[in-house]
Amino acid sequence: MKYVILFIIQLYWKFIPPSNRKRCIFKKSCSNHVFEITQKEGFFKGLQAFQFRYKNCRGNFQLFKNPINNQIQMILPSQIIIDREEIAERLIGF
DSSP: OHHHHHHHHHHHHHHSOGGGSOOOSBSSOHHHHHHHHHHHHOHHHHHHHHHHHHHHSSSOOEEEEOTTTOOEEEEOTTSOEEEGGGBOGGGOOO
């Protein structure tokens, strides 16, 4: 099953040009992230990574500057807070 996910992602990379793909809010694209997790940790972890990214990479996020440490962070739709290192550079502009 692991190889099915990896194959589907490779087909996606091959047949969907980057200009037609949705732009990810994460620094590492969703397909790259899921591909790496699936390769390293197997089918179920890859499926969990896909589910997490799918739920959280669809907008409804909020960027903010943390007043405690003065760092830019993002609140995902699942209410998880991520740091600047994980946020796509195109979104950081304030």
